């Protein structure tokens with residue numbers, strides 16, 4: 131019996147997979163068929179739904195800044211770009227900036243990063259400690275030398291809304307979403323891929339895009355004989371309320387790595403755990419002592435108003451963490467024909483989804499990147515042992 135076939139199979143239908151699907155489907159020069167395979171159509175547990183959902187230009191590597199410069203442009207215009215039948219999606223983008231703070235020993239890094247960001251056109255202000263205090267009177271600057279504040283082009287948004295907007299637009303362009311897991315992949319010598327699905331069916335595909343994230347990306351790579359260091363790492367987000375006003379709070383990154391930002395009438399915060407405690411993990415349990423013992427004291431030191439707060443709900447999600455260099459692997463995989471990956475975003479997937487989806491679609495259709503060259507993110511750097519250094523991993 132003949133099995134169904136598709137030109138491009140996208141494994142993973144969250145924000146990255148859906149961005150690839152949309153960018154491919156909207157191209158006039160792509161006449162093929164696309165199918166997206168998503169094992170959790172409720173999206174309750176996908177990283178896109180559980181993230182702090184923010185975008186910044188304050189990276190230390192040129193490529194990550196370029197990716198975010200396009201990202202913010204896309205997010206600002208999402209209503210028009212992803213409109214379906216006159217319905218313009220809203221993601222409630224708040225461009226209140228990030229605020230990266232530095233102690234004296236890290237000043238030269240902050241200065242260097244700022245110079246690069248400015249040279250690329252990112253709108254970032256450099257503030258000496260006294261200027262920080264003047265702009266943000268609620269901030270404890272006693273141990274700080276300076277900070278960088280995103281004046282525009284940085285902030286937060288509804289990440290789940292972004293994912294659904296990509297998905298809805300892709301579906302409106304004729305892309306079907308199959309609510310199944312891809313459990314096995316096999317390449318016919320010199321020919322197509324055969325996908326075995328969790329419902330027992332098989333599907334033939336010309337090209338496979340692995341955008342399966344923390345929960346399934348690694349398994350799909352192994353099916354294709356690709357072993358890369360992508361690991362599922364838990365990150366918790368805690369909410370709290372504060373009686374005192376903290377006006378104009380940006381997404382503040384403390385020198386310790388702890389972050390906090392406004393969310394509705396309250397705040398959300400989080401931090402990477404100590405390396406020794408950052409183990410491979412697939413559960414969604416919340417450790418409330420992490421807030422009590424680590425986050426709250428750090429935040430109360432930085433913003434004394436946070437000494438008196440009311441803790442609220444908390445949740446956990448997973449980063450698809452690239453342990454090689456904490457940057458995504460994006461693009462075709464040398465030696466594995468017709469196989470693309472977009473994995474290992476290490477916490478930057480939502481903000482990088484517009485550029486990465488566009489780039490993969492370009493590469494599938496034309497064999498090269500047409501707009502922003504994403505080859506620096508290629509998996510080749512692993513084989514060459516040349517990590518892409520990004521200092522600002524939060």
Ligand SMILES: NCCCC(=O)O
Pocket residue numbers: 182184185186389477478523524
């Ligand atoms: N990962 C939480 C903050 C988002 C970011 O890294 O920009």
